[in-house]
Amino acid sequence: MNLWLWNIVQMVLLVGLAPLAAAVVKRMRARLQNRRGPKLFQPYRDLAKLFSKTPVLAERASWLFRLTPYVVFVSTVLAAAIIPVILIDTPLAAAADVIALVALFALARFFLALGAMDTGTAFGGMGASREMTFSALAEPAMLMSIFVLSMASESTNLSTMIEAVLNGHLGLHPSLAFALAAMLLVTIAETGRIPVDNPSTHLELTMIHEAMILEYSGRYLALIEWAGQIKLLLFATLLLNLFFPWGMAVNDSPPAMLLAIVSWVTKLLVLFVLLALFENRMAKMRIFRVPEYLGLAFLLAIIGMLTHYILEVGV
Amino acid sequence: MNAIVWAMAAPVAALLAMLASVVLSRKRDVQRRQVCLLLAISGLLSIAGGIIGLFAPPSTTSLPFGLPWLPVHLRLDALAAFFLMVIGLLLTAVAIYSVGYLRSIARERSLTPLGFFLSLFIVGMQGVVLADDAYAFMVFWEIMSISSYFLVTFEHEEESNRKAGFLYLLMAHLCGLLILGSFAILYVAGGSFEFEVMRTAELSPVWASLAFLLAGLGFGMKAGLVPLHAWLPEAHPAAPSNVSALMSGVMIKVAIFGFLRLVWDLVGLEQSAWWWGGLILAAGSSSAVTGVLLALQQHDLKRLLAYHSVENIGIIAIGLGLAMIFVHFGYPALAALGLVAALYHTLNHAMFKGLLFMGAGAVLHASGSRDMEHMGGLIRTMPYTAALFLIGCISISALPPFNGFVSEWLTFQAALMAPQLKDVFLSALIPFSAAMLALAGALAAACFIKVFGVVFQGVPRSRAVAQAREVDRWMLSGMAIPAVLCFLLGVLPIWVIPLIDAVPQSLLHTGISHSITTSGWLWLTPIAQERASYSPQIVLVVLLLAGFCFAMIHWRTRAKRRTAIWSCGNPDPTARMQYNATSFSQPLRRIFANIYQPQEKLLRSYYGHSLLVKKVRYAVHVRDLAWHYGYLSIRQFTEWLAKRTNWLNERPIHGYLAFTFVTLLILLGLLGVLV
Numbered sequence: 001m002n003l004w005l006w007n008i009v010q011m012v013l014l015v016g017l018a019p020l021a022a023a024v025v026k027r028m029r030a031r032l033q034n035r036r037g038p039k040l041f042q043p044y045r046d047l048a049k050l051f052s053k054t055p056v057l058a059e060r061a062s063w064l065f066r067l068t069p070y071v072v073f074v075s076t077v078l079a080a081a082i083i084p085v086i087l088i089d090t091p092l093a094a095a096a097d098v099i100a101l102v103a104l105f106a107l108a109r110f111f112l113a114l115g116a117m118d119t120g121t122a123f124g125g126m127g128a129s130r131e132m133t134f135s136a137l138a139e140p141a142m143l144m145s146i147f148v149l150s151m152a153s154e155s156t157n158l159s160t161m162i163e164a165v166l167n168g169h170l171g172l173h174p175s176l177a178f179a180l181a182a183m184l185l186v187t188i189a190e191t192g193r194i195p196v197d198n199p200s201t202h203l204e205l206t207m208i209h210e211a212m213i214l215e216y217s218g219r220y221l222a223l224i225e226w227a228g229q230i231k232l233l234l235f236a237t238l239l240l241n242l243f244f245p246w247g248m249a250v251n252d253s254p255p256a257m258l259l260a261i262v263s264w265v266t267k268l269l270v271l272f273v274l275l276a277l278f279e280n281r282m283a284k285m286r287i288f289r290v291p292e293y294l295g296l297a298f299l300l301a302i303i304g305m306l307t308h309y310i311l312e313v314g315v
Numbered sequence: 316m317n318a319i320v321w322a323m324a325a326p327v328a329a330l331l332a333m334l335a336s337v338v339l340s341r342k343r344d345v346q347r348r349q350v351c352l353l354l355a356i357s358g359l360l361s362i363a364g365g366i367i368g369l370f371a372p373p374s375t376t377s378l379p380f381g382l383p384w385l386p387v388h389l390r391l392d393a394l395a396a397f398f399l400m401v402i403g404l405l406l407t408a409v410a411i412y413s414v415g416y417l418r419s420i421a422r423e424r425s426l427t428p429l430g431f432f433l434s435l436f437i438v439g440m441q442g443v444v445l446a447d448d449a450y451a452f453m454v455f456w457e458i459m460s461i462s463s464y465f466l467v468t469f470e471h472e473e474e475s476n477r478k479a480g481f482l483y484l485l486m487a488h489l490c491g492l493l494i495l496g497s498f499a500i501l502y503v504a505g506g507s508f509e510f511e512v513m514r515t516a517e518l519s520p521v522w523a524s525l526a527f528l529l530a531g532l533g534f535g536m537k538a539g540l541v542p543l544h545a546w547l548p549e550a551h552p553a554a555p556s557n558v559s560a561l562m563s564g565v566m567i568k569v570a571i572f573g574f575l576r577l578v579w580d581l582v583g584l585e586q587s588a589w590w591w592g593g594l595i596l597a598a599g600s601s602s603a604v605t606g607v608l609l610a611l612q613q614h615d616l617k618r619l620l621a622y623h624s625v626e627n628i629g630i631i632a633i634g635l636g637l638a639m640i641f642v643h644f645g646y647p648a649l650a651a652l653g654l655v656a657a658l659y660h661t662l663n664h665a666m667f668k669g670l671l672f673m674g675a676g677a678v679l680h681a682s683g684s685r686d687m688e689h690m691g692g693l694i695r696t697m698p699y700t701a702a703l704f705l706i707g708c709i710s711i712s713a714l715p716p717f718n719g720f721v722s723e724w725l726t727f728q729a730a731l732m733a734p735q736l737k738d739v740f741l742s743a744l745i746p747f748s749a750a751m752l753a754l755a756g757a758l759a760a761a762c763f764i765k766v767f768g769v770v771f772q773g774v775p776r777s778r779a780v781a782q783a784r785e786v787d788r789w790m791l792s793g794m795a796i797p798a799v800l801c802f803l804l805g806v807l808p809i810w811v812i813p814l815i816d817a818v819p820q821s822l823l824h825t826g827i828s829h830s831i832t833t834s835g836w837l838w839l840t841p842i843a844q845e846r847a848s849y850s851p852q853i854v855l856v857v858l859l860l861a862g863f864c865f866a867m868i869h870w871r872t873r874a875k876r877r878t879a880i881w882s883c884g885n886p887d888p889t890a891r892m893q894y895n896a897t898s899f900s901q902p903l904r905r906i907f908a909n910i911y912q913p914q915e916k917l918l919r920s921y922y923g924h925s926l927l928v929k930k931v932r933y934a935v936h937v938r939d940l941a942w943h944y945g946y947l948s949i950r951q952f953t954e955w956l957a958k959r960t961n962w963l964n965e966r967p968i969h970g971y972l973a974f975t976f977v978t979l980l981i982l983l984g985l986l987g988v989l990v
Contacts, residue, residue: 058880060774062694064705074861078854094838095853099727100715104854106760107714113764117894120691120773121880125894128768132761133902139757140750147746151734156727156847215880291906302747309734309743 006252007092010085013261014237015077018229019043021236021268028276043229047222055218058119068115069216069223075108076227076234082158085237086260087249088166089159097156098146101238102139105190108227109135116212127211130287134196134208137294138189144301145182148175148308149242162245173312178304180243185297187235192228193275195285196293199228208287233268240267319374319391322364322399322445328357329437336430343421348414350430355410357437361403368396369817375447382450385508390447393817394580398444398572401662404800405564405669406437412673412793413557415786419680420555429469433558435462440569449498449508456494456573460487463566466558467550476553483550486536486543493533494573500526501581513581523586530577531595537570540632541602542941544625548609551624552617552685556676559617563624564669568661571631579822584642592643593741596636600748602629603755605941608910611762611903612937614687614896616675619766620668623711626755627664630726631657633748637729640741642823649732651819651827652841656725658815663718663804667710670797674704677790678770681783687896689777690770696783701771703794708767710801712760716855718804721839723756724849728841758903765899774890806851808839897935904937911937 023040030037057065082096082104096104113132116124150156152173153164189196192209201207213224241248247263249256285293332353339346368374373392381387391399417426439459446452464487468480502508505516518526532543539547547567551559578584578591606625613619634657641650677700678693679685694701710717730752733745775781785791804811809831816826830842840848882888904913918932963974 055875057875057877059877060692060695060880061877062772063698064694064772070862074858077861078857081857092853094844094848095850096715097847097849099724099847100720100849100854103713103715103720103724106712106757107709110709110712110714110760110764114767114772117764117768117772118694119880120890120893121882121888122892122894123881125768125773125899128764129894129899129902132764133906136754136757136761136903137906140753143753144746144750147731147749150731151746154734155845156731157845160845218875288902288905298750302750305746306743309739 002252003087003089003091006087006257007081007090010087010090011077011081014080014085014233015230018233019047019226021233021272022229024269025232025272025276028272029279032276032280047226050217050222050225051219053218055216055220057217058121058215061119061215065115065118065215066220068111068118069220069227071111072108072115073223073227075104075111076230079104080230080234083234083238084158084162084241084248086257086264087252088162088245089250093159094157098150098158098161099143099156101158102143102146105231106135106139108231112212112224115216119215121215123211123214127208127214130208131212134189134290134294137291137298138186141182141294141297141301142186142190144298144305145179145186146242148179148301148304151305151308152176152312158242162241162248165242166245166248166250173308175304175308175312176243178300178307180239182297182301182304183239183243185293185300187239188275188278189290189294189297191232191235194279195282196290198284201284236268236271237264240264240271317374318364318367318371318396319376319389319445321360321367322391322396322441323376323389325357325360325364325399325403326438326441326445328353328360329434329441332357333431333434333438336427336434340425340427343426346430347417347421347426350426350434351410351414351417354413354434354437355407357441358403358405358407358410361399361406361441363403364391365396365398365400365403366814368399369393369814373821381454385448385450387451388447388509388511389445389451390510391445393821394572394575395444397658397815397818398568398661399441401568401665402437402440402444402565404662405561405665405797408669408793408796409557409560409564409673410793411796412560412676412790415789415793416555416557416673416676416680418787428465429555429558432462432465432469433561436466436558436561436566439463440565443569444572447510449502449510449513452573452576453491453495453498457491459566459569460484460491463487463554463558463562466562467554469555469558470553479546479549479553482546486546490533490536493529493536494577497526497529497533497577500529501577510576510581514583518582518586520586520588523582524588524591526582527578527587527591530574530582531598534570534574534577535598538567538574538628538632539602539625540598540628541605541625542945544602544606545939545942545946547625548613548618548621548939551621552615556617556672556679559621560669560672560676563621563672564665567624567628568665571628571635571657571661574635575822584639587639587643589640589643589738589741592636592639592641593744594636595632595639596744596748599629599632599634599636600751602626602632604629604751604758605910607755607758607762608903608907609937609939611758611765611900612911612913615685616678616687616690616766616770617672617685619687619762620671620675623671623759623762624664624668626759627660627668627711630723630752630755631660631664633657633752634660634722634726634729636748637726637745640736640745641729641732644736644738646732646735647823647825648827648830649729649735651816651823651825652725652732653729654819654823655812655815655827655841656722656729658818659725659804659808659812660719660722662811662815663710663722663801666797666800666804667707667719670703670707670794670801671711673790673794673797674700674707677786677794678704678783680786680790682777682780684777684779687766687769690775690780691773691890691893692771692775693780693783694771696781697771697785699791700786700794703791703798704771705767706798706801708763710805712763713756714760716802716805716851716858718801721805721808721849721851723752725841726752728847731847732842761903765896768894769896769899773893776890776893776895806855808851809837812839897933904935910940912940913937 027037113128249260442455536543610622638653730749
């Protein structure tokens with residue numbers, strides 16, 4: 001029962017801290033550009049403002065348009081409940097393994113694209129077309145890089161995979177380095193960061209995600225924005241916990257949990273600094289360079305898989 | 316009552332439907348209702364026979380007709396029962412749907428040929444599944460093929476339909492010939508047409524491989540595996556939509572059944588070579604990706620769905636190929652997992668593809684067009700059809716908590732067991748096909764966003780579509796049955812898998828229901844709890860709970876304002892400014908240009924000056940490479956050969972007599988050498 005409680009606590013933590021995390025990245029980027037950047041609580045204020053506003057709908061928007069934000073938000077929150085954040089062996093982690101987790105993200109994306117197509121604006125169609133195209137290339141790359149880890153740990157269960165990495169059965173595995181590189185590239189693409197997409201632009205030639213949600217306003221927009229922030233934190237946590245699980249709590253004793261929270265936040269901060277540095281160094285890619293980028297991720301994952309077979313299975 | 320009696324009652328009901336369609340041809344209204352009623356009864360009997368057969372031990376019987384020395388042998392074992400159940404499930408739904416769907420057709424033309432050949436087609440499929448000797452199998456197989464030819468060419472006024480029908484007939488005969496060749500090998504080895512004898516026949520590895528190849532080619536062609544798929548996207552759209560649903564949903568599954576019966580059951584996998592499974596796996600992976608890539612570029616709704624059948628048959632073949640590889644390397648438990656995944660997907664695909672084709676029929680019925688570029692905004696005029704079609708779209712895109720996800724998840728789990736194999740080449744190939752599966756799944760989602768977005772969302776692109784009306788209750792309830800099943804099969808896999816498990820029990824003498832049920836009804840654990848688990852119920856409950864909470868908030872704060880869409884200041888955006896099917900798939904056309912080889916045409920007309928554009932017309936055509944390089948070159952070769960041998964035809968009568976004489980001499984000589 002205690003475990004269930006912790007599971008809910010870590011989900012609430014993830015969902016609640018997601019806007020803060022987005023603000024941290026934004027502020028880091030601003031600092032690197034010699035700007036002050038928004039206050040850390042700005043995203044919460046934005047969300048509160050959006051929730052209190054009356055939403056404006058397009059005249060021809062159907063029920064699907066209104067349903068979409070809820071489906072997107074709920075499936076993202078469900079994904080947040082499933083992944084182990086601070087405690088490794090959480091009860092809900094068994095409800096969906098890593099393949100189902102990827103499918104939950106796909107469900108959210110599917111509905112987001114439907115919402116974009118609903119009003120029949122050219123922007124919505126463009127965003128949906130691009131998002132679905134690139135995600136179709138990113139998803140296999142992500143699954144392949146996770147499969148490398150699954151093969152090494154002989155499981156697709158997140159808890160088991162993390163335990164296997166933590167207990168060092170794996171030792172030094174070159175295949176994991178390839179998988180990590182692929183996963184990093186996919187994470188950047190899936191969360192819509194530079195160089196694949198720019199979360200702070202509305203330039204029609206390049207935008208992907210923003211084009212899809214252009215018609216949303218009020219609480220609908222708030223839910224989608226929040227889901228986007230959760231997704232960023234979720235992918236970061238997933239990446240860190242799968243490849244660098246050190247510090248995570250094995251049992252639910254208070255000192256272990258405290259240590260786990262501290263190490264989670266520290267690892268996140270390091271990752272976010274790297275992300276901010278990376279985003280400042282890079283320019284946004286041309287849209288037709290993105291397939292090459294995702295192809296690179298896919299190839300890295302395949303090489304990881306082959307390395308696993310050649311160097312690690314026989315030994 | 317005996318299971319096989321139920322099973323045999325099903326084709327009898329279908330035969331009665333055939334009779335009814337002839338006898339009642341004067342009164343079209345009565346005829347339509349009676350035929351549909353009898354077909355629905357036939358479907359229900361198939362379900363009953365199938366479910367009883369899955370639990371009961373195999374039962375056999377023989378009917379006193381057929382060849383003088385060979386009565387028709389029938390047998391209902393787990394494999395036959397499963398496929399009979401699949402046929403029955405979709406048939407019941409399609410029969411109900413047809414009551415409404417055929418009403419509009421009946422206004423224009425006689426339903427007699429449709430009712431007659433549809434019933435015969437169903438008798439053929441049920442007969443193939445139940446057959447227990449090669450003779451009966453082939454007779455029913457040909458009944459199925461030929462009657463469906465008449466269904467494809469039902470609207471024979473259009474030349475494209477006649478062409479599609481001819482291609483279909485040609486391919487059907489070719490695959491019939493190949494299957495016959497495979498049976499011939501077994502006949503020579505066993506000395507009897509009966510399957511009972513063929514099962515025990517001893518084959519040398521070379522002959523076994525040859526039988527496998529012939530059966531694989533024959534059934535693969537009928538199932539639509541790449542590169543043998545070219546007939547499928549031509550023939551399936553040409554038929555009326557209720558027939559398309561049956562052809563795509565069930566008929567190509569009968570080919571999967573035939574493959575399982577011939578290769579797994581009769582030839583037996585004990586003497587399989589390692590490359591059998593590898594070949595099926597490779598064909599499956601390439602079908603999955605090619606099918607969905609080509610589907611993405613179609614703008615004819617039914618043609619698009621037909622290409623998706625190629626994709627899904629590929630996914631089924633991936634499961635079968637994995638299972639065959641596992642059998643060869645001596646892991647029957649894992650093979651059972653692969654087989655269950657393939658069969659689960661067979662069932663799922665029958666449901667969602669049947670649903671989607673029926674939905675396409677409803678759209679066609681309401682708007683009079685198959686071309687997606689003329690549609691749009693149907694979600695407002697046809698809300699129920701749209702909701703049901705959406706369920707089909709989510710299911711086929713393999714998204715939780717619907718059924719497509721469960722079977723793809725099981726296939727992934729089977730693929731991830733590859734490191735157990737000792738063969739490095741194969742175990743590196745298998746994850747690659749898992750990647751192809753992932754790619755196909757993600758592209759399918761993109762494709763169905765396009766379908767749903769262009770057909771049902773946005774603004775109508777033509778007047779006929781703007782005036783579309785919701786279809787009647789018969790059609791809606793016909794679509795609702797597979798939609799509900801899509802949901803149930805997605806949420807309750809733990810209760811469905813023990814049912815399917817009877818098939819691996821009978822073919823491999825092992826199953827997976829033990830490991831499925833050990834962790835309780837809530838958890839789907841194909842191998843072990845630590846290995847992988849998925850709980851569709853928890854996913855569903857969380858989704859519903861959260862949805863409920865949000866609905867409460869939503870109702871409390873209902874206030875919202877409606878206004879025009881944002882259009883960058885353009886005062887009246889027209890329907891043509893929306894993204895359409897061609898523009899939606901443009902990025903993919905560019906990324907996969909090597910596969911598509913798109914031929915683009917851009918026509919502009921001007922008002923005298925190149926800056927004053929009057930009209931711009933853009934057309935793009937995408938090639939099916941298998942068609943272009945495979946079929947057309949075979950056709951060219953055939954024509955070349957025909958021209959070269961033309962001089963043989965231009966003889967006077969004594970020339971022909973001379974040919975006959977020479978042929979006889981050669982044959983007699985051959986006989987002398989052989990005997």
